[in-house]
Amino acid sequence: MSLKVDLTLSRGEFRLQAAFAVNEPGITAVFGPSGCGKTTLLRAIAGLERAARGTVRVDGEIWQDGDRRQPVHRRALGFVFQEASLFEHLSVHDNLRYGWCRLPAQERRIELEEIIDLLGLEPLLQRHPRGLSGGERQRVAIGRALATSPRLLLMDEPLAALDAARKAEILPYLERLHRHLKMPVLHVTHSTDEVARLADRVLLMEQGGIVHHGPVEELLPIISGEAGEPASLLRGRVVGHHAEDGLLEIAVGPLRLLVPSGPLPKGAELRLRIPARDVSIALDAEAASSILNRLPARVRAIEPESDATCLVRLEVAGQELLARITRRSVRELGLSKGKAAVAQVMSVVLEGIQEGESAAKRSRCDC
Amino acid sequence: MSLKVDLTLSRGEFRLQAAFAVNEPGITAVFGPSGCGKTTLLRAIAGLERAARGTVRVDGEIWQDGDRRQPVHRRALGFVFQEASLFEHLSVHDNLRYGWCRLPAQERRIELEEIIDLLGLEPLLQRHPRGLSGGERQRVAIGRALATSPRLLLMDEPLAALDAARKAEILPYLERLHRHLKMPVLHVTHSTDEVARLADRVLLMEQGGIVHHGPVEELLPIISGEAGEPASLLRGRVVGHHAEDGLLEIAVGPLRLLVPSGPLPKGAELRLRIPARDVSIALDAEAASSILNRLPARVRAIEPESDATCLVRLEVAGQELLARITRRSVRELGLSKGKAAVAQVMSVVLEGIQEGESAAKRSRCDC
Amino acid sequence: MSEADLQALLITLQLAGVTTVILLLIGTPLAWWLAHARGRWLPAVEALVSLPLILPPTVVGFYLLVALAPQGPVGRVVEALGGPRLAFSFAGMVIGSVIYSLPFVVQPLQNAFRAIGPRPLEVAATLRAGPVDRFLSVALPLARHGFLTATVLGFAHTVGEFGVVLMIGGNIPGETQVLSIAIYDHVEALDYASAHKLSAGLLLLSFLVLLLLQRAGRSGGTRS
Amino acid sequence: MSEADLQALLITLQLAGVTTVILLLIGTPLAWWLAHARGRWLPAVEALVSLPLILPPTVVGFYLLVALAPQGPVGRVVEALGGPRLAFSFAGMVIGSVIYSLPFVVQPLQNAFRAIGPRPLEVAATLRAGPVDRFLSVALPLARHGFLTATVLGFAHTVGEFGVVLMIGGNIPGETQVLSIAIYDHVEALDYASAHKLSAGLLLLSFLVLLLLQRAGRSGGTRS
Amino acid sequence: AVASNFLPVARLLAHSFEAETGHRVKLVPGATGRLYAQIVRGAPFDLFLAADRVRPQRLEREGRIVPGSRRTYALGRLVLWSPDPQRIRDGSGILRRGDFHRLAIANPRFAPYGRAAREVLERLGQWQALAPRLVRGENIAQAFHFVQSGNAELGFIAAAQWQALPAARRGSAWPVPANLHEPIEQQMVLLSPRPAARAFHAWLLRPESRTLVRRSGYEVPADE
Ligand SMILES: Nc1ncnc2c1ncn2[C@@H]1O[C@H](COP(=O)(O)OP(=O)(O)OP(=O)(O)O)[C@@H](O)[C@H]1O
């Protein structure tokens, strides 16, 4: 359940230099601009880049250290390549079985049928890869990698060619799977949405180096800010559930938030992701509106963002909450540093549920 | 500036049957689940599917009609394939020049340098495709297709492997380009965001058939509803611009909305896309908050959506506006059919600017 | 068809069969190595493999005869080790044919291996396939067309070859007389009728064998 | 090296060069067609192309001699059209070599074309390249390795071939005597010293030519 | 082992020998030079019927034969032949006039009939003049093919070959007088002391055999 990587590699002008360690299971999103070395990093960890020097350890097992190197096929990993790369000479079914067959029976922790079901591959089984659509190929590639019950899963933009509905089906399964199998996952993606929904940690890369590595709470504001969508993460705890309204009551410090969700165990720790654009500011706490969550707040800072908008940093129960509002509103409401106000929160994404297998519950909720 | 397609094709169990016409320039998003035939449709239009029967007309020129068929290379189209498919034996620069060179000089309406600049290909020019990252390959493929100054642009998920920053750079350029060159574009995508930002029309496919075809205003609610993100579109007209706040004033019927935006010509017709989750409902029109746009509305219908939420259909200035709020809010506010209320609009996406070249202005605006 | 001709036919098929099998066994690893090795001297090795082609077969046969003869460098060693006589024997003909047809097997295989590219093998490695397993389960099937060509060229060339085989085998009826030599003899003896008959028969038979090979290679599905 | 040998060398190089060029010119479209055609009788055509290999060269030469004779089916037509005498001429040798080496050129090319797959050609078509243009600018460079192999095998086989050339050429010194025949003559005349010298020279020269070919083929960049 | 040109006669002789004695004779035809090279390297031949005197002499000198077994079994005769009945009317006159395109001979360097043909031309003083028009077969059989197929208008062939032709196709011919060239002595040697081989050796020298040889178009030595 641990992954320790310290690798360097030079190729032309490009130089990869990556050292990081992951000590819990969970999904680490690898995020960064095109060409920053995400694919190269994954390949180097898998042992596919012969020029890579350094160490790779998984669960205390040494995959690479100096001149000692486990060959790729001895590393219990699953790799989903950026292009699906199916075996053109095998049917879909044989592609799926390829790795599965090579696994000693006692190491098979995922049933082939389960994968086929979940990824909706049943109707494709007898087909040949060259007749598949882009998304179909990618689903087969994911299934093929999962079928080896890997100890480390490396996925290079596996969902890029999938439609939203498919994604919505596959994402929770991936989460459940990695939690169940307790395997670390490195997941390359360009979508902050995917990061927010899926990741426990983020590895932020730039020009071959790792510029940030940390829990998603810390890094999401940075990466979503870069993507033009600043957001904040609040820590909270489940207080109770209002079954009649389908609302979960969450305590953030002394405050209470109501978030659409199924029941969760009392006391469970949660992260609440709140996009800055879904926070508005009012002066009067008592106005009747459909916005359930109205939190007393204090203005920490007001940062101009564009010609028309500002980013307001609010303090809410000792934590920071970002709100994006227009400059005109700032003026009309007379907002300034230190002023008390009410933060109206229109949507919350529940993240990183620490207990309970029901990661599927984690979802965006409009309150 | 017109495209008329009526094609059928059978392949194994899959059957494509697609008839549609596009009479203005602009971007038509081709949307639908994986395997529904989007790639096949584009290939058939390009003439790459020999088994396709029917007609294809572009600008009155007959590309295919019964047995008469223009060969692919006589069709002035640009095709971005789902996998980048660069020529492995040519450098990036030669890949870009391949189509460009084959175009008579007087037909070249886009400069190669412009494409290279915009897509950031300068540092890659001397490289060979096999050393490129996934996103780099895709950018080259887009540039190569554009370099032929096509009369019809067919793009099969061209942006799937790009990071958000790149996308944000390329999208406005694509918009500008197609408006400038007045060429119709068919753009396959799985992202409703891309549809909303980019498309003028949507072609919604399912199992080889076209289930809907219409302006994005009509279809966005459907496809974003399917993707779990309902939204509404309002028609409006530019009234003026408040330079000091960077806000555009837009009339929707008798009502006025303020939307962050650069100035636009007075009288210009606009579409305003408003995600249902960004609309909240209040009873009192006068509460002071950062939400600038508070529109008098009347409840048309309340539809339960999930355990916790409802979709409320509001009538605003004679048009329909969707709001997603919690069941508890419905109860607390005492909302019911026919009741008057105030719709608080937190974000507006300006769409389909009819005049003026500045499509780049079209953007999501948080108000 | 005379009895001698029939015997020659059997020996020919036997020789071509054995030679083709050995060629594939030797040529496959060699081609694999050539397709993946790097280095300045690689072209030299590639050129070397093609060299047997350059000399006329009778001359190659002559040199092989010199080498394989009981007093020759190779023959002496083999006989010292208790090996069989190579000159004027079936074994000797096989050796000669293998050397002479090697390039026809190595070159197509090498190209086929190269055309696969590294990706499928990388994928196989991540799916727990070891090097031999990868080779058998991925490289071989993907190089199917190359194997077909190698087999066809190797087989056909061995059937038609006669200079080397004549020299090493000694044209002994029922032992080392192959069909190509028999036809040649008929022509030399101005016995045109027999030559025509035998040629036609050989062509027909070979055509059928080649046809079967092509069919077999195709049935695996075309990569196109 | 005697003057006759030198002449033989020049004729050999000329013959191998011209033959290789013609082989590529004929073999390329044929291979292209074979790589893309569909149909039940395709394997038959493929088998047919390999057939010249099956007969011993001298026998092929004999039949060609009959066909090219002034009264023969081909010779008659050629002479009626005012063409040159083919037997015992350089032109005749070229015809013979081309027929006999055709499979070595067609097969590697066919595989190379097949390995390209349809995608690059489709892309080229959407970039306004017509069929010939596509072929020249995409298929040819991507089939580079196949061309290299075809050239090497075709060239080497023509240099080494001697049965067909001997029959059709008539071994006229300075006209149709090629090096392989010269070496053969030395061996037959028990002039082993000359045979060794000439063989060594031929091998060295061919090695250099092959080396250059490999280098040239490689410099285009390896697809790996 | 038997020189190819003598094969048809050797077959007849072997048949009668087999019928008479019950021994089995395996005939291995081939070019004399090649058979010599193979014998030197241990080819399992018992009796060697060469087409000349040189190779048997060498074998004798090298001590590879049963002492005293070198005997002349036939004397070859040359015929200048053209399939065209009108062409050769005045014997050697046509050679002096030179009104033809190609003259076929066996290779004078190592083929005995070729050497004889060269001597004829030299004695007639035409060697220099006709040299460029000569086409040379590897052996006398190929010289025959050249003429018979119509590619060479005329050529020096063995009298035995001419006699074997059906009368209708004998065209015109000039039997070359024996004094124009050294006698073409075809000698044989015993290579093993096996009784059956000795028996066949002796059989060939019987008067009945010599008659058959003479009827086939050879001379036989005056007496033994
Ligand atoms: N053979 C090579 N020579 C030079 N540079 C190379 C070579 N191969 C890869 N690179 C460069 O290495 C960098 C990292 O590539 P990599 O594929 O890891 O990027 P990435 O982060 O996966 O990008 P993307 O999101 O576009 O897939 C790129 O800039 C690429 O151009």
Ligand SMILES: Nc1ncnc2c1ncn2[C@@H]1O[C@H](COP(=O)(O)OP(=O)(O)OP(=O)(O)O)[C@@H](O)[C@H]1O
């Ligand atoms: N040769 C074939 N035989 C049978 N079915 C085929 C063949 N080729 C394609 N199909 C099927 O045709 C359908 C349409 O494929 P297409 O590639 O057009 O889908 P798509 O809409 O582009 O999907 P994606 O979003 O995954 O790229 C798919 O279901 C595919 O499986």
Ligand SMILES: [Mg+2]
């Ligand atoms: Mg990548």
Ligand SMILES: [Mg+2]
């Ligand atoms: Mg597709």
